[in-house]
Amino acid sequence: MGAHNRWLMISVGLGILLNPLNSSMISVAIARLQNVYSLDFTVVSWIIFSFYIASAIAQPVMGKASDLFGRKKIFLTGLVVSFVASLLAPLSPNFGWLIVFRIVQSIGTSMMVAVGMAIVRIHITEKQATALSVLSIFLSGAAAIGPFIGGVLLHYWDWSAIFLINIPFVVASLLLAWRTIPKDESAASVAHNMSFRKWMELIDATGIALFAVGLVALLVGLLSAKSSGYVSWWHIMVGGIGLVTLGAFVRHELETTSPFIPLRTFAKYPAMTWVNIEFMLVNVLFYSLFFGLPSYLQMVRHVSEFHTGMLMLSLGLCSLIVSPLAGRWIDRSGPRPALVVSAVLMTFGSLWLVTLKQDSHVISVCVALAAFGISNGLNNVGMQAALFKSSPKEIIGVASGLFNTSRYLGTILSSLLISIVMGDKFSAEGLQVLGIILTTIALSLVLMSWRRKSRQWGES
Missing domain, CATH: 1.20.1250.20 (MFS general substrate transporter like domains)
Known part of the structure; x- marks a missing residue:
């Protein structure tokens, strides 16, 4: 494997590790965030929910977007989005804003995971299996050591360091990726010929909206009832809206030509x-x-x-x-x-x-x-x-x-x-x-x- 391919792998690896690293580092910060914002675990758990719901939606969508706009553009955009989210999260005036930046961070890191493997598979033709296994180590290794890194950061600094630690990785990956990832020549023409409406149909925007709204409403209904200690009509209504919306999501996915989650495949x-x-x-x-x-x-x-x-x-x-x-x-x-x-x-x-x-x-x-x-x-x-x-x-x-x-x-x-x-x-x-x-x-x-x-x- 040549020097250029090795640097290409490093640039991609530094980017894709950010998603598993940030999903796992937070596990040791839950207790600290509860104390900082004076919230119970049920509310603070949205720091976990939000990240994974956003990742579940963003990764397949960004995979399709890369075919339309180019993998390099999506990868670099993901790095910029991750940089902004990591910089602004420590400045959150309240827990609500922290959740917002956490979602933005999840979307940014998902953009890199969605296209990172594809970039290596397309542009590294020699010892491809070895290259892909190395990227898998970046992913699994980051998830494995995330709690340890989070513990060290919280011991010597504060919870904000869990976000700021991303910045060196982002900058290094951005500088390397800008120079090492080849440009997707054919993507621009594809994007030019596709209308916004066609693009929304391609990613199944309706299905994504139904999935997100239904899942969030159901979680809010269940967790609010648990947090308050009793079940009110408001809890039942919100949870019911979630169930009905998820039902509509299932029906939509079975009928649409380009489903977000192809449910017919399961049957x-x-x-x-x-x-x-x-x-x-x-x-x-x-x-x-x-x-x-x-x-x-x-x-x-x-x-x-x-x-x-x-x-x-x-x-x-x-x-x-x-x-x-x-x-x-x-x-x-x-x-x-x-x-x-x-x-x-x-x-x-x-x-x-x-x-x-x-x-x-x-x-x-x-x-x-x-x-x-x-x-x-x-x-x-x-x-x-x-x-x-x-x-x-x-x-x-x-x-x-x-x-x-x-x-x-x-x-x-x-x-x-x-x-x-x-x-x-x-x-x-x-x-x-x-x-x-x-x-x-x-x-x-x-x-x-x-x-x-x-x-x-x-x-x-």
């Missing part, structure tokens, strides 16, 4: 549908621990942000170490054995949360973190392999998009689960209840993985 390929359901449940489990445990450690056990980041590092390191080993195992045996072991480990880790008490040694938390970290490493490779085996080659692009949607939905549901269980205050009892719920979900995954027939995996 046509049931094996692929089950993979996406399992992947969604896997992410509910993983991110419930990922976002819930740091707040528990800081609020209940009074562990510092720095030491919380250190403990959470065990989760990421186990995942990073196991992923390449899992690849070799799955190449030999297929995805099913690895996914069964992963589900068993998540069951064990969830049960371990139930055993934790107020006076349990804080290091014992690492047992649950290690179990989930190893299972995440197995799932990173196993679920992707299961997707490829269950999806026909002619729709693999659509299948990958649905796969990412399942990830985001699982993440959003995990935040909702934590908010409902914990409410306004974290407690050891709340963690035990969460552990019981996660154990039930993990056991269902064990059964789903164990009973999956060979033909459903596409194996002969």
